[in-house]
Amino acid sequence: MIHISKPIIGDEEIQAASEVLRSGMLAQGSKVALLEERFAEYCGTKYAVAVNSGTAALHSGLYALGVRPGDEAVTTPFTFLATANAIMMQGAKVVFADISEEDFNIDPTEVEKKITDKTKVILPVDLYGQVYRHEEVDALAKRYHLNILEDACQSIGASQNGVKAGGFGDVAAFSLYATKNIMCGEGGMVVTNDAEIAEKCKMFRHHGQSGESHECEDLGYNYRMTDLAAAIAIEQLKKVDTFNQKRIANATRLSDGLKDIRGVVVPKRGDGNIHVFHQYAIRITPEFKISRDELAERLREKEIGSGVYYRKPLHLHPYFMNMGYRAGDFPVAEKMASEVLSLPVHPGIEPSDIDHIIETIRHYGE
Numbered sequence: 001m002i003h004i005s006k007p008i009i010g011d012e013e014i015q016a017a018s019e020v021l022r023s024g025m026l027a028q029g030s031k032v033a034l035l036e037e038r039f040a041e042y043c044g045t046k047y048a049v050a051v052n053s054g055t056a057a058l059h060s061g062l063y064a065l066g067v068r069p070g071d072e073a074v075t076t077p078f079t080f081l082a083t084a085n086a087i088m089m090q091g092a093k094v095v096f097a098d099i100s101e102e103d104f105n106i107d108p109t110e111v112e113k114k115i116t117d118k119t120k121v122i123l124p125v126d127l128y129g130q131v132y133r134h135e136e137v138d139a140l141a142k143r144y145h146l147n148i149l150e151d152a153c154q155s156i157g158a159s160q161n162g163v164k165a166g167g168f169g170d171v172a173a174f175s176l177y178a179t180k181n182i183m184c185g186e187g188g189m190v191v192t193n194d195a196e197i198a199e200k201c202k203m204f205r206h207h208g209q210s211g212e213s214h215e216c217e218d219l220g221y222n223y224r225m226t227d228l229a230a231a232i233a234i235e236q237l238k239k240v241d242t243f244n245q246k247r248i249a250n251a252t253r254l255s256d257g258l259k260d261i262r263g264v265v266v267p268k269r270g271d272g273n274i275h276v277f278h279q280y281a282i283r284i285t286p287e288f289k290i291s292r293d294e295l296a297e298r299l300r301e302k303e304i305g306s307g308v309y310y311r312k313p314l315h316l317h318p319y320f321m322n323m324g325y326r327a328g329d330f331p332v333a334e335k336m337a338s339e340v341l342s343l344p345v346h347p348g349i350e351p352s353d354i355d356h357i358i359e360t361i362r363h364y365g366e
């Protein structure tokens with residue numbers, strides 16, 4: 001079976017984890033501190049704060065930006081649930097803005113329509129491993145005095161005009177979940193250039209205790225990362241560029257083989273972007289001979305895994321529909337949800353696997 005995702009774990013990760021286990025110091029300690037240093041250096045930001053999931057990173061970032069009940073956050077409906085849930089964890093209102101067909105990311109024109117006097121932050125997602133249209137969103141943030149929290153959970157190592165993912169907001173959140181481009185099972189990172197934001201995130205992950213006095217200054221959570229997870233993440237971080245280069249090479253081979261098949265739309269890369277293909281998502285349009293879901297089924301019969309990210313835009317989940325959202329509210333997101341199909345692109349995929357995927361899709365499409 002060619003799997004849709006697979007963590008690549010080498011002897012280095014196993015060795016690093018064993019050392020931590022043998023040391024008997026498992027909780028947040030020197031490995032977490034080292035990971036924070038290296039992660040910030042990699043992203044080109046001044047600070048990184050390790051937490052125990054991407055969701056915790058988003059939540060901490062929103063807290064540090066001062067998002068509170070009564071505030072509104074504008075985000076995309078075409079993302080993983082965590083993006084919107086984190087907003088609600090701070091008691092704020094989720095306001096969706098539709099996406100663009102070109103990059104599956106939030107459409108700046110739609111964002112502007114959703115800004116009210118309650119809007120506090122814009123929360124764009126670098127979906128599938130490609131940075132959102134930063135310049136236009138940033139212009140809005142400046143004009144309306146809003147903060148930006150970049151959900152970079154899928155985009156470590158991606159860049160736009162030479163700036164790496166994580167550098168496109170006041171604060172950014174990464175995930176180190178098992179299926180991400182680099183991982184440690186469960187984990188997350190907040191990055192920022194603002195010392196105060198970094199300090200607030202450190203308090204927030206440790207029950208609201210200030211680092212100096214250990215006095216509780218505000219409500220916080222236990223969002224600490226273990227040294228065990230950090231030791232694995234440090235080894236993965238050393239390999240991130242190699243992993244991403246393999247993903248990019250795999251994506252290029254896939255696109256070369258699929259681009260002229262009727263009813264298949266291959267992913268586009270925006271100007272100035274390095275896309276790191278956390279997902280390689282094609283679109284199967286009505287012009288294709290069989291439906292998207294039928295194709296997924298045929299691929300499975302040929303031992304090829306695939307995935308639909310995301311089958312439903314967030315506003316069509318029951319929880320959000322109860323808030324008043326309806327089918328038809330975000331037509332582009334809804335159309336993309338009905339057409340996208342992610343194909344295996346991870347570093348464990350070989351050129352021969354890719355040729356097999358291409359031939360199979362061509363067989364059912366022509």
Ligand SMILES: *Cc1c(COP(=O)(O)O)cnc(C)c1O
Nearest residue numbers: 053054055080082153154175177
């Ligand atoms: C994975 C992911 C998250 C959440 O990360 P966890 O580590 O699973 O909590 C948030 N947003 C996006 C876009 C993601 O892909």
